[in-house]
Amino acid sequence: MGSKKSTKAKGSRAGSLSAGRPPTAAKPKASVSAKATRTVINKLHQINKQLVRAKSAGNEAQVKDLQTQVDALGGLPRYQQASIQGQSIERGGDSSLVLMQWLKDAGVVGQLKTSHARLKLLEVGALSIKNACATSGIFDVQRIDLHSQADGILQQDFMERPIPQTGEEKFHIISLSLVLNFVPDAEGRGEMLRRTCQFLERNQIGDGSSETAATHYPSLFLVLPAPCVTNSRYMDEKRLTLLMAHLGYSLIQRKQTTKLVYYLWHWKPILELKRQGFAKTQVNPGVTRNNFAIVLKRSK
Ligand SMILES: C[S@@+](CC[C@H](N)C(=O)[O-])C[C@H]1O[C@@H](n2cnc3c(N)ncnc32)[C@H](O)[C@@H]1O
Incomplete structure (x- = not known):
């Protein structure tokens, strides 16, 4: 593996997928x-x-x-x-602080507090029950992880979680913070993103009259190491946005730090959800780049 102490190595680490928190x-x-x-x-x-x-x-x-x-x-x-x-x-702290800030800035937190309503949040890949979302008072949170670290985190593979049959069982927001890059293959990542759509609740809560709420959920909070979109041969932000559009997602919030990129994607159901494919295509050739990719398999 060699030494990584030189300044050159420092630079290349910023572009590697191991780059962690901001x-x-x-x-x-x-x-x-x-x-x-x-x-x-x-x-x-x-x-x-x-x-x-x-x-x-x-x-x-x-x-x-x-x-x-x-x-x-x-x-x-x-x-x-x-x-x-x-x-x-x-x-750099808890990534859910970024989600909370966006919801505050958009007035969603204020609205929820006034109406005493709560959003249902599914946190996939939860390591703690004490992050900013948990303490905000605006969410009913369900947390799952492949290996539960605490009471209050259900040990469950999201890919095996039963598909909700009723709106009651669905969520207004799903959080995938540093989870998608944990999935080791491109098709598996595509499957994970596609699956999120089946867990999102289309109905607004309360009187449903708020414009802001309507654009901020149902949504997917996605956090990735920045090099997944800044230094990959197969993925950049344009391509990610296109892929997400295939699933019915449009970008409403984005923030990038040296190490991480945070997104909030609003979801609207679209036709042909299951049939759309999205191949692995080189967008950014170069020997120093990484191979992060997401593939949507064309399904029947
Ligand atoms: C890097 S940790 C991220 C934790 C936290 N969300 C954060 O932002 O720091 C990734 C976590 O995702 C979990 N994970 C990966 N794939 C999963 C799946 N299919 N279902 C549930 N949890 C999953 C792993 O078990 C791991 O604990």
Whole structure:
């Protein structure tokens, strides 16, 4: 893997998918544990991708070997610990603060507080029950994760979660914060995005008369490492916006920091939702770029 101490390496890290949380205003030096955290996250991401390839090639010996490497690094629990550290204030904090700020600025928080109404929020990939959304008082939150770290987080794979049959079981906002990039393959990411649409509640709450509310939900709060859209061979923001439009999503809020990019996508049901395909196409050639991609499989 080689040393990454030179200034050059520093620059390339900013464009790598291992880049984690945004810096604080004061830009403190990254602590040793911050570096260790990045290393673990990066390694587990790499091994996970190799695992997907080995599994689809049916290479059982390699799968076993890679699984041993994952276990040696502490597996998913270690990854989650690293991610929790990544949420510490020194490292830029809780991403749901950004969502809360957008909802406040748009007047949604004020409206909800006045009407004593609550939005239903599904937080996929929840590591904590105490983030800004949880303490805001405007949400009924359901939290799920592949490996629950706390009471109040249901251990569940979003891809296996039963599709809601009634509006009651749906959500006004779904949060996928640093989850999509965790999915190791491009088709799996596409499936995850497509699946979110089946969980969104189309009906407004309260009297439904608010214009602001109508544009801010149902929606998807998506957070990605910035290099997924700034330095990928297969994905840039234009392409992501096009892909999201295939699913009925339009961009209403966006924020980028050195390391992360935050989006709020408003959803409207569209026809042919299931039939649209979206291929992996090179948009940004270059040897220093990463391979982050999202593919929508054409389905029957
Ligand atoms: C990097 S952590 C992000 C945690 C937190 N949302 C944040 O913004 O810091 C990614 C989490 O997503 C979870 N995750 C990934 N795929 C998932 C799935 N299909 N269903 C539920 N959780 C998933 C992982 O278990 C992991 O805890």
